[in-house]
C-alpha cells in the first residue's frame with residue numbers, strides 16, 4: 001500500500017516526514033531528570049496518517065507549548081513492524097526506483113533510538129526488517145545488495161565494517177558529488193550475513209572492553225545492478241542513522257566533557273538545520289555545517305526522501321521536549337519569519353540551539369513593503385519566470401543580456417529582447433537601470449545569471465546562481481518573497497528584482513565600512529552551494545576581478561552621454577572573456593569592445609561620496625576575495641601568519657582542502673573552522689586594515 005506523502009502548506013511534497021515513536025515506560029532505564037512531564041494525549045484526526053497529529057502533555061516545561069504537531073505518532077502498542085509497513089516500505093520502493101532514502105532516529109539519551117533502528121537479535125529493529133525486505137526484492141529483480149556501516153565521532157567518519165576502524169574521507173567532487181573515500185561496501189547475500197556484520201559491532205566493542213561510544217551510527221544499504229561488483233551500477237541507497245542522544249551540555253553528569261557533548265549536539269543541530277531547510281524549501285541548505293551533513297548531502301537532498309523519527313519516552317525530560325520541539329518545527333517547515341531569521345543569523349547552532357533564537361524565529365520580521373507592493377512583486381516574479389523559461393531553452397552556450405532603462409523603455413525593451421531570446425527584468429526602481437546578464441553553461445538546466453541593479457540611490461550586483469531551482473514557480477516565488485525585505489532594505493526602494501541572491505557589490509551612500517562588510521557577509525550567507533558557478537570560477541579569472549571589470553564597463557557605458565545605453569553596448573562590455581562570447585547573430589557588432597585598461601571615471605553623475613563609496617566597496621570585495629583565495633591555497637606555515645589561525649586551525653584547513661578543492665567560497669564558510677562572525681570580521685579588519693599601516 002503506497003503511503004500518501006504529506007504536503008507542506010505550499011502544496012509541495014515534504015522532503016522530510018517527521019513522526020514520533022513513544023517508548024513504553026516499563027522499558028525505560030531512565031536518564032535522571034529533575035523534572036518530567038507525561039505525554040497526556042496523542043490526537044490523531046481520523047486516524048489518517050497523512051494528516052498531522054498533535055501530541056499534548058500534562059505538566060509543562062518553561063517555554064513549552066500545549067501541543068506539538070508532527071506527521072504521525074506511533075504509540076507504545078504500535079509495533080516496529082507496523083512502522084516498517086506504514087513508513088519504510090514506500091521508501092524502499094523509491095530506492096528500487098533509483099532514489100536515496102534516509103531513516104533517521106533522534107531524541108534524548110536512552111529514548112529508544114538504537115532499539116528502534118538496530119533492535120536486538122530477539123526483537124529486530126527497522127534496519128534489520130528493512131534488509132530482509134530489500135534482500136527479497138533484490139532477488140526478485142536481479143539486483144545485488146551491499147552494505148556500508150559507519151560511525152561519526154568527533155567530526156570524523158569511520159568505517160566500522162571490521163575491527164580496524166578506518167577514517168573515511170568525505171570528498172566533494174567538481175560537480176559537488178560526495179565521495180566517501182575509504183568507506184567499504186560489503187556484499188551481503190542473506191539476512192544472517194547482515195546481522196553478523198551489524199550486531200558484530202557491539203560484540204567487538206564489548207570484547208575490547210571499550211566504553212560505549214557517544215557517536216552517530218549509520219548503515220547504508222546499497223542496491224546495485226551487477227552481481228558482486230559493488231563499485232558500479234548503483235541504483236539507490238537506503239540509509240539508517242541512529243543519532244547520538246541529545247543531552248544538555250550543562251548537565252555534565254555522564255562522564256563526557258561539555259566540549260564533547262557540545263560537539264555531538266552541534267552535529268545534531270546541523271542535521272536538523274538541513275532537514276528544516278529542505279522542508280522549508282530554502283534556497284540554501286546548510287550541508288557544510290558538519291561532517292555528518294556533508295557526508296550525507298547526496299542522500300538528503302531533494303528529490304530523495306527522509307523519515308525523521310523522534311524517539312520519546314512516555315515521561316518526557318526537558319531534553320526530550322527540546323527534541324520534540326525541533327522535530328515539530330522541521331515538520332511544519334513553512335514559517336517564513338523563521339526562515340528569514342535563520343538567514344540573518346550566523347553559526348551552526350544559530351537557528352535552533354537556544355531559546356532566544358527560537359523566540360527570534362517566531363518574531364515577525366520588520367516588513368518594509370506594503371501588501372500591495374508584495375502582490376506586485378509576486379506578479380513581477382511570475383512574469384520573469386516565464387521569461388527565464390522561454391529563454392533558457394535557447395541560450396545554451398551563449399551569454400545573453402538585456403537592459404531596462406526607465407519605466408517605458410524597460411517594458412519595451414523587455415518585450416523586444418524576449419523576442420530575440422534576450423531577457424530583461426521588468427523593473428523600475430525610481431530612475432533605475434536594470435541589467436540582466438544570463439550566462440549559460442554546458443547544460444541547459446544549469447544556468448547562472450547575474451543581475452546588476454542601479455538607481456540614483458544605490459547600485460549593487462546580484463548574482464543568482466541556480467536556475468534549476470527556479471524551474472518551479474512556487475519555488476521561485478517563495479524565494480523572491482523571502483528575500484524581498486533584504487532587497488528593499490538594500491536599495492531603499494519598495495520592490496525587489498532578484499532572488500536566491502548574493503549581493504556581492506554595493507555602492508550606497510548610506511554605507512560605512514562596517515555596514516558594507518556586514519552586508520557582504522549577509523549576502524554571502526544567501527549563496528547556494530552551486531557547483532556550476534564554482535566550475536566557472538575555477539576556469540575564469542578571480543570573481544572579484546570579473547565583477548569589478550564588469551561593473552566598470554557598465555558604468556562607463558551608462559555614464560557616457562553621447563553613447564546611448566543599448567543592449568549591444570552592455571553585451572560588448574559583458575563579453576570580456578572570450579570563452580563567453582555570445583553566438584547570437586544580433587549582438588556581434590561590438591563584441592570586440594574590450595574592457596578599458598583602466599577604470600572609467602565613476603564620478604560622472606555621482607556625488608563624490610558615492611564615488612568614494614563605490615571604490616571602497618570594490619576594494620573591500622576584492623580584498624575579501626584575495627583573503628579567501630589565500631585560505632584556499634596557502635601552505636600551513638603561511639596560514640599560521642594570519643590572525644586567528646593557529647596550528648590546529650591551519651591543520652584543519654589543510655584537511656578541509658583535501659576533502660574539497662576550494663573549501664572557502666564565501667566568508668561564511670570560515671564558520672566551518674569554528675570562527676564566529678565577530679572573529680571573522682576581526683580577522684579581516686586586521687589583515688585588510690594592515691594595508692594602511
Ligand SMILES: Nc1ncnc2c1ncn2[C@@H]1O[C@H](COP(=O)(O)OP(=O)(O)OP(=O)(O)O)[C@@H](O)[C@H]1O
Pocket residue numbers: 022023024027028029107108109110111112113114115116243244245246311
Ligand atoms: N520500544 C521498546 N521496547 C522495549 N525496550 C525498549 C524500547 N525502546 C527502548 N528500549 C530499551 O530502553 C533502553 C534504552 O534504549 P536505547 O539504547 O535504544 O536508547 P538510545 O536512545 O539509543 O540511547 P543512547 O542515547 O544512549 O544512544 C534499552 O535497554 C532498550 O532495550
